[in-house]
Structures are given as structure tokens and as C-alpha cells.
Amino acid sequence: MSTTVDAPDTMISRPRGALVSAMRRNAWTLGLIGILALLLVFTKIIQPTYGARGIQGLAVSVLPLALAAVAQAFAVIARGIDLSIGSMMALTSVVAAALMEDRSEGFAILVVFGVLLLGLLLGAVNGSLIVVTRVPDIVVTLAMLFVWAGCALLVLKTPGGGSAEWLRDLTGGSIIGPWIPKAAVVLGLVVAAIWLPIRRSRLGLSLYAIGSAPLAAYRSGISVNRTKIFAYMLTGLFSALAGLSLTASTGIGIPVPGPYTLMSVAAVVLGGVSLAGGRGGIFGPIIAVVILSLLRTDMTFMNLNTNLATVAQGLILVGVVMIGSLMQLRRDR
Amino acid sequence: MLKNAWFKKFATIVAIAMLAVSCGGDSDSDGNYHIGYSNGGGVGNGFREEQVCTAKAEALASGEITQLTTIHRNTDAAGQLSDIRDLIAADVDAIVFNPNDPDALNPALEEANEAGIRTISVDAFVTNEDTYNLYNNQIDYAYLGAAWLFDQLGGEGVVYYMRGFAGHPADTDRHTGFLKALDENPDIEVVPTIEGVHTGWDPATTTGLINDFIASGQYDGIDGIWTSGMDSQVVDAIQQANLDFVPIVGADLGAFVAQLLDTGGYPGLEGAAVTNTAAVGGAGVGLAIALLNGDDVDTADDALQPNTVLLVPVLAENTSDDGIELLESWQVDGLDPLWPLGLQIEGWTTYTPEQAVACAGPGE
Numbered sequence: 001m002s003t004t005v006d007a008p009d010t011m012i013s014r015p016r017g018a019l020v021s022a023m024r025r026n027a028w029t030l031g032l033i034g035i036l037a038l039l040l041v042f043t044k045i046i047q048p049t050y051g052a053r054g055i056q057g058l059a060v061s062v063l064p065l066a067l068a069a070v071a072q073a074f075a076v077i078a079r080g081i082d083l084s085i086g087s088m089m090a091l092t093s094v095v096a097a098a099l100m101e102d103r104s105e106g107f108a109i110l111v112v113f114g115v116l117l118l119g120l121l122l123g124a125v126n127g128s129l130i131v132v133t134r135v136p137d138i139v140v141t142l143a144m145l146f147v148w149a150g151c152a153l154l155v156l157k158t159p160g161g162g163s164a165e166w167l168r169d170l171t172g173g174s175i176i177g178p179w180i181p182k183a184a185v186v187l188g189l190v191v192a193a194i195w196l197p198i199r200r201s202r203l204g205l206s207l208y209a210i211g212s213a214p215l216a217a218y219r220s221g222i223s224v225n226r227t228k229i230f231a232y233m234l235t236g237l238f239s240a241l242a243g244l245s246l247t248a249s250t251g252i253g254i255p256v257p258g259p260y261t262l263m264s265v266a267a268v269v270l271g272g273v274s275l276a277g278g279r280g281g282i283f284g285p286i287i288a289v290v291i292l293s294l295l296r297t298d299m300t301f302m303n304l305n306t307n308l309a310t311v312a313q314g315l316i317l318v319g320v321v322m323i324g325s326l327m328q329l330r331r332d333r
Numbered sequence: 334m335l336k337n338a339w340f341k342k343f344a345t346i347v348a349i350a351m352l353a354v355s356c357g358g359d360s361d362s363d364g365n366y367h368i369g370y371s372n373g374g375g376v377g378n379g380f381r382e383e384q385v386c387t388a389k390a391e392a393l394a395s396g397e398i399t400q401l402t403t404i405h406r407n408t409d410a411a412g413q414l415s416d417i418r419d420l421i422a423a424d425v426d427a428i429v430f431n432p433n434d435p436d437a438l439n440p441a442l443e444e445a446n447e448a449g450i451r452t453i454s455v456d457a458f459v460t461n462e463d464t465y466n467l468y469n470n471q472i473d474y475a476y477l478g479a480a481w482l483f484d485q486l487g488g489e490g491v492v493y494y495m496r497g498f499a500g501h502p503a504d505t506d507r508h509t510g511f512l513k514a515l516d517e518n519p520d521i522e523v524v525p526t527i528e529g530v531h532t533g534w535d536p537a538t539t540t541g542l543i544n545d546f547i548a549s550g551q552y553d554g555i556d557g558i559w560t561s562g563m564d565s566q567v568v569d570a571i572q573q574a575n576l577d578f579v580p581i582v583g584a585d586l587g588a589f590v591a592q593l594l595d596t597g598g599y600p601g602l603e604g605a606a607v608t609n610t611a612a613v614g615g616a617g618v619g620l621a622i623a624l625l626n627g628d629d630v631d632t633a634d635d636a637l638q639p640n641t642v643l644l645v646p647v648l649a650e651n652t653s654d655d656g657i658e659l660l661e662s663w664q665v666d667g668l669d670p671l672w673p674l675g676l677q678i679e680g681w682t683t684y685t686p687e688q689a690v691a692c693a694g695p696g697e
Contacts, residue, residue: 047423053448054422057441061415158500159410159434172440250410250437256500258409293415300419306406307376 028272028280028324032287039294047301052178054297059181062293063171064089064245066187068260069267069285070195071238076268078231079211079277080130080137085239085264086257087148088122092243094152097161097253108164116240122148123236127229145261152255161253171248183245187286190241195282198234207231212278266313267292270320365399366625368392368618369420371430372405373413378534379586379671380562380611381405381431384456387615387682388429389694394684397622401694410437417441427451427621429614432459435502451624455617457502458638465630467620467642467681469609471503474646475510475561478582478607480517481648482557485580485603489520490556493546494529495539497561504531507561524555532563536671539563543570555579562609564589565671568599578602584609585649588670590660593651605650606660610675612682613644615689619681644678665690 023030043050068085075082092115099111130140171183198204206227209217218224242260247253264285271288273280292313299309370388375381385405392401402423404416410433418441420428428445432438432454442452442461451465458466482492494511497504508529515521523529532539539560546552547570557580560567564583571578581604583589590606592599620642623630633643649659663674667690676686 049424050422053444054418057415057418057422057444061411061418064411158505159437168440246409246411249414249440250434251439252410252434252437254409254434254437254500256409258411259407297419297422300402300404300416301423303400303402306404310406 026281029284029287032271032284032291036287036291036294039291039298043294043298043301046298050301052174055179056174056181056183058290058293058297059183059187060171060249062290063183063187063249064242064258065260065263065267065293066286066289067190067238067242067245068264069271069289070191070282071235071242072261072264072268073271073273073280073282073285074207074231074234074238075137075141076273076275077211077277077280078207078228079214080228080231081141081265081275082126082232082235082239083138083141083261084122084126084144084148085235085242086259086261087145087152088119088236088239089243089246089260090152090253090255090257091122091148091155092119092240093246094156094161094253094255096244096247097163098155099161100164100167100247101160101162103164105164105166108167111164112167112244115244116237119236119238119240119243120233121236122239123233124229126236127232130232131225131228145257149255149257152257156253156255159252159254161247163247163251167244167248168251171245191282191286194234194237203227203230208278210277263289263292266317269324270317272324366397366426366622367400367402367424368398368621369417369423369425369428370401370403370405370614370618371413371416371420371428372403372614373408373410373416373431373433375534376405376407379669380534380609380673382669383611383672383676383689384431384614386692387612387676387684387689388618389692389697390684390688391615391618391682392694393697394682394688395619395622397626398618398695400696401618403694408433410434414438414441417445421445421448421450425450426625427453429453429455429617429621431456431614432502435459451621453617453621453624455613458636458641460638462639465620465624465632465640465642466636466638467613467617468503468644469613469646470643471506471609472510472513474607474609475507475559476514477510477646477648478605479511479514479559481605481650482559482580482582483514483518483521485652486521486556488518491522491524491554493525493552493555493558494523494527495542495558495560495563495567496529496531497534497563499531499533504561511559524551532561534561534563536563536566539566540570543567544574547571547574547576552576558582560584562586564604564606565592568592568602568604572599580604582607585663585674586670587664587668587672587674590663590674591670594657594660596651603650603652605648605652605656606663608647608663608675609673610644610678611673612676612678612689615684616642616644616678616681619683642681 071085096111096115100108126144130137173182174180175182175185206222209222210224210227214224267285267288271285372381372385392398413433438459439461442464445452446463453465455467457468530542559582562584565588578601583606585606585608593604633641636643650656665674665676665686676689
């Protein structure tokens with residue numbers, strides 16, 4: 001078993017060596033950025049009119065999935081998995097929509113903070129159940145998928161509710177120039193504001209430690225249980241953010257969970273986070289989501305059968321996992 | 334050596350992909366239209382599949398469309414928002430879509446209208462004012478069937494109420510129509526509750542619901558069943574349980590109409606089928622062409638939204654000779670039994686039933 005901990009950039013070395021090692025450590029993400037660049041060029045070739053409007057649309061559709069992928073990444077890095085993300089998104093989205101309907105714009109600020117707290121709470125329940133019952137993560141979160149989905153239907157029986165104007169404006173359109181979509185800026189700011197401080201803290205390091213080698217982490221004085229609950233709380237928080245982004249983009253709350261849970265797992269795998277835990281980051285899964293969405297858009301431009309597009313997405317995923325294991329094998333050899 | 338072979342394989346795949354793209358990508362229109370079609374749910378459901386097929390058939394038969402880009406997948410409102418934005422980016426002239434929600438798609442529809450793209454909602458309405466709506470009058474659909482059923486029962490009795498997809502605009506409208514008929518027949522009792530049960534318009538869910546209903550003995554206490562178009566599954570389940578049929582209301586789906594006409598195979602089965610044509614897909618494409626050509630379009634004054642074209646449902650039952658004759662006239666050769674029979678809509682579609690069954694659009 002590998003006991004490597006992907007530590008934050010604290011390695012002290014010669015500048016050039018540091019650069020090379022940073023590049024090596026982030027090879028997967030850099031590769032993804034390369035693929036994304038190629039894909040953008042390819043898109044421009046098959047659809048010459050693809051421009052700022054297309055990029056804006058891409059950013060808006062990517063936002064909920066990207067936040068779901070980040071949510072999943074926390075659970076997976078800590079050697080868990082959360083199958084209830086889609087349901088938590090539905091629940092937080094309907095709670096937000098139900099509370100914001102016909103209320104003032106100012107009240108909506110309170111609602112947003114309340115919903116984020118709710119996300120933390122849902123995550124804490126998931127994490128505590130896993131830690132206390134010692135039932136595998138996949139089973140607990142599968143069960144909670146039904147619990148949260150049922151709660152969402154209790155809040156709103158049918159799609160409905162409303163959204164504050166400012167929340168809708170927050171993600172639609174662009175800022176400064178037409179090429180910088182607001183949704184992308186919001187995503188960047190939210191992730192940076194939450195993840196960067198955590199990553200540089202003791203807790204962030206503990207997340208990777210319990211994912212990489214729980215026993216070693218325990219022996220070096222890390223509270224494995226507390227860290228695990230913390231990881232699931234982060235997952236809950238980002239699920240709530242993803243739920244809010246759904247309310248923001250549609251203006252309503254929809255109680256039936258969308259296809260976000262499995263897509264988040266796909267994005268995490270494609271984004272270079274090891275399902276065995278302890279390896280990977282947040283940036284990779286976000287790029288992966290953009291790639292997956294752009295692929296679907298390209299298939300629309302190429303007029304491919306949508307069912308084929310779904311098959312292609314699955315094949316790409318299998319291919320990526322295979323390449324990932326091959327790379328791992330070579331590294332270990 | 335191994336690396337080299339891998340590289341060769343990879344290069345071949347890339348080359349084939351590039352070739353496929355260069356062949357498929359350059360169908361620029363010369364004054365002809367490029368239409369986008371978005372269906373955000375019900376993949377595998379006969380109604381939705383037929384709807385997409387009629388859209389393809391109309392695109393082909395009209396001769397005015399060079400390309401029909403179809404996005405047909407199961408997704409939520411946020412997913413359909415992104416599909417519509419993809420179609421805007423694909424530079425289409427008009428977007429025909431079956432909406433997942435009446436309000437949620439408006440941001441993308443506004444963007445489409447700003448880009449000069451015509452938008453047509455089929456099967457249900459949306460609240461965007463620039464969008465044209467074309468759908469079956471679902472309130473009338475439910476009212477017609479329920480009124481027939483209640484009349485058949487002599488105005489009193491217990492009815493099992495099997496609805497469609499919770500929250501879908503058509504399901505909500507049908508509920509309104511059902512309640513309207515119920516108001517006129519105060520001695521009818523609805524089970525399990527006035528809210529009914531939701532089949533999700535899913536055959537498997539329906540079979541599960543009716544089997545549970547039969548197994549629990551509740552079937553013995555009812556006098557009729559109203560279904561929101563999941564009908565042949567109900568008939569089959571009663572047949573398999575060796576029980577006597579109660580009158581059943583369903584939609585104009587091939588399998589159900591065949592059951593209604595097959596007196597030998599389903600002795601004692603009385604029922605009525607209400608048309609809910611899936612040709613709204615084809616009619617939506619027809620409406621898109623009319624709008625792009627600048628033709629005048631007659632719209633309904635009494636609809637909930639402006640710019641609405643309402644299609645009127647028709648009921649046919651197997652309890653009278655006229656009804657049986659009408660049911661027989663609906664049948665189409667070669668059509669999947671779980672697909673609705675009303676393949677054409679006068680004034681809106683130009684294709685033949687064979688073209689709809691073939692399910693091929695321009696260039697396919």
C-alpha cells in the first residue's frame with residue numbers, strides 16, 4: 001500500500017527541481033487542461049460560430065456538476081464515497097426555493113446561509129452514521145440517498161418555489177467582458193474561499209492522511225473519525241452550494257434528484273482522484289466536468305445520436321480509468 | 334515496439350474521427366432551415382419516442398429542413414437548460430422542445446429569442462411569452478375519459494385513479510380535468526385518495542402498482558379504473574390474475590386499442606381510449622416552419638399562455654358500433670404496440686404514417 005501523502009506545496013528544494021516536481025505531481029491535471037484546450041479548438045473547428053455565448057452557456061451548465069464533483073472529491077480523498085450527493089442537492093435546492101418564494105431579496109441572503117448550514121448538517125449526519133455504525137460508506141450513503149430524496153419530496157411535492165433575483169443574476173451572463181462568465185467566477189471564488197484555507201491547515205493534511213493510510217494517520221495522532229465526519233461535512237456543504245446553483249439557474253426547486261451523483265463519481269475519477277483515497281485534488285475534477293460537458297456539446301454539434309453520446313461518455317471513462325491504472329503500475333514498478 | 338503499435342492505433346482512431354467530422358459537419362443550409370429538437374425525458378417511453386420520430390418525419394417530408402439536431406435524453410430542468418443552450422450555440426433557426434418545467438427553461442429561451450431563434454414548446458406549455466406552445470388539451474383529455482367512465486358507472490361507484498408523472502404540467506392539467514368530471518358526479522368515490530397514485534408514465538411502475546392493488550384485495554372493491562395512458566399493463570395484470578374486468582379508461586396506445594378490439598382475448602373488457610397524439614413532435618416542427626416562413630398561425634384565445642395552439646382530444650369506446658369503428662380506423666401497421674396511434678395531425682403534419690414508423694430525419 002502506498003503511504004504517500006500529497007502534501008501541499010511545502011517541499012523545499014531548488015526552484016527548478018520544485019517546478020519539475022510540481023509539474024510531475026500535477027501531471028494528470030495538466031494533461032486534462034491540455035485535453036480541454038484541444039477540445040475547445042476542436043469545437044471551434046466543427047462549429048465556427050462557437051464563441052462567448054457558447055462559453056457562457058457552458059459555464060452555467062457546468063456549475064452544479066462542478067460543485068457536485070468537488071463535493072464528491074472530499075469524500076473520495078478521505079477514502080469514502082457519497083452516493084447521496086444528488087439527493088442532498090435536491091433537498092437543499094427545494095428548501096431554498098420554498099423559503100425564497102415571494103420573500104424579499106434580503107431575506108434570501110439569510111436563506112442562502114441557512115441552506116449552507118443545512119448542507120453541513122446533512123453531511124455531518126452522513127459522516128457520523130458511517131463513523132458510529134462502522135457500516136461501509138457506500139451502504140450508508142446509498143441509504144441516505146433515499147432518506148434525503150424523500151425529505152425533498154416532503155418539502156415540495158412538485159417542482160416549484162422561487163429564487164431571489166440577485167441569486168439568479170449571480171450565475172447568469174458575464175462579468176467585465178463577454179468572455180468571462182459569472183458562473184465560472186463564482187465557482188472559482190467559492191472553491192478558493194473554502195478549499196484554499198482548509199488545504200493549508202492541519203485538517204486538510206489530515207484528510208489526505210486518513211485517505212492514504214488510516215492506520216498510519218491514527219498512529220501519528222490524527223483523529224480518523226473526526227476527520228472523516230469533517231470530510232463528509234465538506235461534501236454536504238458543496239452539495240448545498242450545488243443545490244443552490246440549481247435553484248439559481250432554473251429559478252425553482254425540483255424535488256426529484258437529477259443525474260448528479262454518478263456524474264460526480266465519473267468526474268472525480270476522470271479528474272485524477274484515486275478511488276482508493278488520499279490522492280488527487282479539487283481542480284482536476286472541475287476540469288473533468290468541463291470536458292464531459294463540452295464533449296456532450298460537441299456531440300450535439302456533430303449531430304450524433306444522444307444515446308451514442310452516453311455510450312461514448314462511458315467508454316471514455318473506462319479508458320481513463322485504464323490509463324490511470326497503467327500509469328500507476330508504471331510508477332510502482 | 335508496443336508503444337509504436339499503441340500510437341498507430343490511436344492515430345488511426347483520431348484520423349477516422351476527423352474524417353467523420355469533416356463529412357458530417359459541413360451541411361450548411363442554403364436558405365433551408367436547421368432545426369434543433371430537445372426532449373428532456375422519457376427515453377424509451379412510447380409517447381416520447383414517437384414524438385421524436387414524427388419530428389424527424391416532418392423534417393424530412395417538409396423538404397424545407399436540411400438538418401434536424403436532436404437531443405433526446407433523460408435529464409432534469411437544469412440539464413435541458415444546457416441542451417437548449419447547446420442548440421443555440423449550434424446556430425439553429427428554431428428550437429422545438431418538450432419542456433421539463435413551465436418556468437425553469439425561460440432563461441435559455443430568452444437567450445434564444447435574443448439570438449433571433451424561434452422557440453416552440455410541444456406537449457406542454459412554457460411561460461416564456463415569445464415561445465409558441467402546441468399541445469394536446471390535457472384538461473379536456475382527462476375530462477373526456479373520466480366523464481365517460483363515470484357515466485358508464487351510472488354516476489356512482491369507486492374508481493381507482495392512476496395518474497402520470499408527479500409535477501409534470503400535463504399531469505397537473507389532467508388532474509384538473511379529472512376533478513372537473515368528479516365535481517359533476519358527486520357520488521363517485523376515488524381511491525386511494527383524491528390525489529391518486531403516480532405511475533410516472535413508466536410501464537414497470539404501473540405493473541407493480543396494479544399488481545399490489547390486486548394482491549391486497551382492493552381491486553375487488555372498485556368499479557372502474559382511470560389511467561393516465563398506462564393502460565395495457567393494467568389490463569394484462571387483471572387478465573393474469575383471472576379477475577373480471579372493470580371499465581378502464583386509457584390513451585390511444587396501440588396495445589390498449591388492440592385489447593379493446595380483441596373481444597375473444599379479453600372477454601368482458603369495456604373501455605375507452607382518448608387521443609393524446611404524440612405527433613406533437615411533428616406538428617411542432619410544422620409550426621416552426623410556418624413561423625420561419627412568416628405564415629399566419631391561428632392561436633387559441635382561451636389558453637393559459639399567449640401564442641398557444643391547442644389540439645383537441647377525441648374519445649372512442651368499445652361499447653358502441655361507432656366507437657369500435659373509430660378504434661379500428663386508428664390502427665397503423667408496423668407501429669410499436671406501446672406507441673400512440675394518432676400519427677398525424679391535420680393541418681400541421683405532412684408525412685405519411687410509414688415515414689413516422691421509419692423514424693428517419695433529413696440525411697439519415
